[in-house]
Amino acid sequence: MIAALSLVGACADKTNTPRLIAGGDPSRGLAVIEEVGCGACHDIPGVGWPRGTVGGPLKGFAVRPLIAGRFANQPDTLVTWLKDAPSLSPASGMPTMPIAEDQARDVAAYLYTLDDH
Ligand code: HEC
Known part of the structure; x- marks a missing residue:
């Protein structure tokens, strides 16, 4: 049910504009990404190294x-996903x-700088 509602949101969002994370700092986010x-x-x-292949590349994630x-790419959902992906998708290969x-907000802010270029 939650997933279905999220998908409705995704269909309504056709703007593909960069999403802003209130209070998120992309450079701190990159540091967290490297740390964890x-x-x-x-x-x-x-991120120069490592470059794992389990979860797929995140280039272009912002768009x-x-x-x-499965879930609308919106700030609150992304922050939840980054902390605890299994809470949204229990079978996900992405761990808590x-x-x-x-920190999740900073990471999300960094991911929203990753456009297709
Ligand atoms: C143990 C491996 C693993 C680690 C560590 C991991 N992830 Fe993931 N991640 C995955 C997998 C597997 C998926 C795909 C999940 C799915 O489709 O259910 C995923 C999905 C994602 C997605 C969605 C990607 C998309 O194409 O929509 C994002 C964003 C993401 N991860 C970011 C991160 C960030 C940021 C971190 C560090 C805080 C991280 N992941 C740590 C395995 C991992």
Whole structure:
């Protein structure tokens, strides 16, 4: 049910404009990404090493309409996903990450700088 509602939101959002994270700091977000090792599973622009392949590349994530192909790519949903992906998608291969709310906001702010270029 939650997923279905999220998808309705995604269909309504056709703007693909950059999304802003209130209080999120992209440069702190990159530091968090390196500290907790998101690169172990993802190829992330700005992260030289590692470049894992488990979770797929995050280049262009800012202009993708959905998170993991299922949830509207909106700030609050992304912050929840980054902290605790299994709470949205229990079968997800993305684990709960040991980051606090403010760190997740910073990471989300960084991910929203990743356009297609
Ligand atoms: C143990 C491996 C692993 C780690 C560590 C990990 N992820 Fe993931 N991540 C995944 C997998 C697998 C998916 C795909 C999940 C799905 O489709 O259900 C995913 C999906 C995602 C997505 C959605 C991507 C898309 O194409 O829509 C984002 C964004 C993301 N991860 C960011 C992060 C960030 C940021 C970190 C660090 C805080 C991180 N991940 C750590 C495995 C991981």
